[in-house]
Amino acid sequence: MISFNKPNELNGKQLCDELEAAGVSVNRETSPMIKGDESSSIWLDVAESDSTKAAEVVASHIGQPDPEPSVADKLASVGLNLDDLRAALGL
Numbered sequence: 001m002i003s004f005n006k007p008n009e010l011n012g013k014q015l016c017d018e019l020e021a022a023g024v025s026v027n028r029e030t031s032p033m034i035k036g037d038e039s040s041s042i043w044l045d046v047a048e049s050d051s052t053k054a055a056e057v058v059a060s061h062i063g064q065p066d067p068e069p070s071v072a073d074k075l076a077s078v079g080l081n082l083d084d085l086r087a088a089l090g091l
Contacts, residue, residue, distance in 0.1 A: 001043045002051050004058045006034065010042065011063030022057050024050045 007015075012032045019026045027045035034042050046054045075081055 001030070001033070001045050002048065002054070003041045003043055004055055006040050006042045007058060007061045007063060009063040010061070011066065013066070014063055015058065015061050018061060019044070019046070019054060019057050022053055024054045024057065026054075 010032070015032060016026050016028050024046055030045040032042040032044055042058070044054060044058070069077075072082055075085060
């Protein structure tokens with residue numbers, strides 16, 4: 001695990017995607033890790049040999065919020081769809 005300065009706007013999944021796109025292998029099971037709510041550092045499980053490249057990616061990262069799932073997406077997450085909901089409600 002290597003410590004980096006935490007970006008102002010952090011989206012962990014997006015950061016891991018950016019690291020991998022830059023050729024940095026990152027363990028998504030353990031990264032990123034933030035110790036404490038107000039920490040100014042993040043920890044990434046990357047190879048020491050990739051630390052310079054990872055630092056560049058982290059420094060340029062501007063996290064975007066994940067889009068809010070639609071009603072259809074929320075229903076699909078529990079194995080339903082809009083037609084099922086309409087039928088259950090008698091519509």
